[in-house]
Amino acid sequence: MVSAGGMEYGPVQPEEVQPLWALLDQALNISLVPGWNDHVGPDRFRVLRRGGKLAGGMGIVPMGQWFGGSSVPTGAVTSVGIAPEFRGAGAASMLMKSSLDEIHEEGWPLSTLFPSTLNFYRHAGYERAGVKVVYEMPTTAIDVGSRELDIVEVDDSSHEDIYITYNARAQSTSGNLDRPPVLWEPILGFGGRQVYSYLITGPDGPEGYVIFQQSRSAAHIRVRDVALLTQNAALKLLRFFADHRSTIDSISWNGAPNDLMVHALGEQEAKMTKSRDWVMRIVDVEGALAARGYPAGYEGELHIRVEDNLLPWNTGDYVLEVAFGRGKVRRGGRGDLRTGVRGLAALYSGHVAPVELRAMGAMDGDDATIAAATLMFASPSPWMSDQF
Ligand SMILES: CC(C)(COP(=O)(O)OP(=O)(O)OC[C@H]1O[C@@H](n2cnc3c(N)ncnc32)[C@H](O)[C@@H]1OP(=O)(O)O)[C@@H](O)C(=O)NCCC(=O)NCCS
The missing domain is CATH 3.40.630.30 (Gcn5-related N-acetyltransferase (GNAT))
Structure with missing residues (x-):
């Protein structure tokens, strides 16, 4: 259990299961599949309490996501909801931060979700990374x-x-x-x-x-x-x-x-x-870059500088060395390609080309660096047919 500012984050207690489902039904106002939350199972849910009262909750489902021919573990987030009377006071922000810490502890380098509002998830470091x-x-x-x-x-x-x-x-x-x-x-x-x-x-x-x-x-x-x-x-x-x-x-x-x-x-x-775009967050930069596949036959090195205001372990310089379709990552280097963790998510999935990310102000680097990043992360347009 994690507590801060009168709020408490942790697993769902048995007596909270039905009230949580009712809270999420009201907050989300739709059901993808009837009985979806029960199907996912209460053990996959986390709740946020404020002053001892149930204020909200969300589910985290371990999945994989294919990038460059490799399945990269992702904490797929589902059914995020805060009761209306608890909104606007940072409850969902604490829920997301605590769950990202948990996803990191589990060793899943990515997190993916379908956002009902982009603005909120961008605050938590997620970025548009593919389509449905x-x-x-x-x-x-x-x-x-x-x-x-x-x-x-x-x-x-x-x-x-x-x-x-x-x-x-x-x-x-x-x-x-x-x-x-x-x-x-x-x-x-x-x-x-x-x-x-x-x-x-x-x-x-x-x-x-x-x-x-x-x-x-x-x-x-x-x-x-x-x-x-x-x-x-x-x-x-x-x-x-x-x-x-x-x-x-x-x-x-x-x-x-x-x-x-x-x-x-x-x-x-x-x-x-x-x-509809889904969004993705790089929870562990080093782990994520090492886990995906890269174009076979391409060999090269990219010096990346990443800034992450929410998950401090990600901030820093990395060298990504690609050969035989795999990437080796080490700390250090020149920081030729500079990006926030959100720009990195869009690059990683292949949803936005480096030259477009630079024009959007989400990435910086000279033309040679941008061209190298384009080749290294070249892939089919990212998409999925599921919703969760
Ligand atoms: C979206 C939701 C989870 C946000 O909960 P919350 O506890 O009010 O969020 P926070 O107070 O932590 O907000 C953090 C920031 O996110 C942004 N934000 C929050 N709710 C937002 C919304 N509905 N639309 C756009 N931005 C929003 C704000 O910029 C806020 O920062 P600010 O208050 O400094 O401006 C909540 O409104 C909710 O449960 N809505 C209905 C269900 C839903 O949409 N769930 C998401 C499913 S993917």
Whole structure:
């Protein structure tokens, strides 16, 4: 337990569980998945008390996030809420600082979350680091397709193929989550309506899968999860959706900024109906730089100076040496690339290019340093399809 200024931070007591869920329901005013907090489990939550009263709470779920082909541990933050009467007095700031200290003690170098307000999380050192986008398209607008591969309905015995296919996609892109069971369970049909799962297979095994629900009232297919490894798999799935056109008007899915299905279409008829940035915080600069992967074949050295007002162990100079797709980090160096911990998060994920970060005032360095940072952190646009 941590106490400061009449506030106390610590684990949830058994008698606080139901009051905490009620407080979070009121504060957040939405529920991503019915019963989400219970599903995550009270042991993953922390509370803040003021004058002995429950003032707020939040959940921290250990996950991984793929950067440069490596899964980097992240403390994923969910359901942050302060009761209205306790707001504006630093309660959430203490909750975040104490939880970041805990994430650091656990040895997770990153923390990731979906912000309802950027301003508050920027105070805590988080920065926009990737997107979650939703696409929607009428089934009659599908103007390409292929019947080359097989698509077969699968049951619970095929979960392994689904996990392997998802991981292959996640590893090859940037920012996708290394999903723990707490995220897989709702996707695979935890409670709720009928879920349909199909595997797309080629001569060498699975090339994709789709898991979806049908809405009768709206004649709509809502994809809960999709992963496609090849253009052929994208064409097969488009054909499969087009074959629904007599009864299903439209489909929607959470996809990549450069989505395989969107890219395959002959016309620009798939609309991005929602786009939301997630934010990330570098909790341990040294650990984070050493844990991700880097472009294979690139060799170089970058001298980085980082400033972090909240987590003092991060402030300092670092030398990052990259070779054979891995990074070695040591303290010291010339500080050629100067950035705050927020600028570093956007660079790390590949969400904002160094030249753009410099123009935004979030990074400083001469042209040669900016060019070296661009090559070192080059990656596909970071994104994820989950929300938590
Ligand atoms: C957002 C929330 C957690 C902030 O709690 P809080 O205890 O009032 O926050 P703090 O007092 O520690 O605020 C710290 C700073 O964050 C900023 N901030 C706080 N709430 C904010 C809001 N709603 N919008 C924008 N900035 C905000 C302020 O700049 C504040 O600093 P200041 O008071 O010096 O200006 C709280 O308002 C809440 O529970 N809201 C509803 C649920 C929600 O939005 N949760 C976040 C889910 S991701």
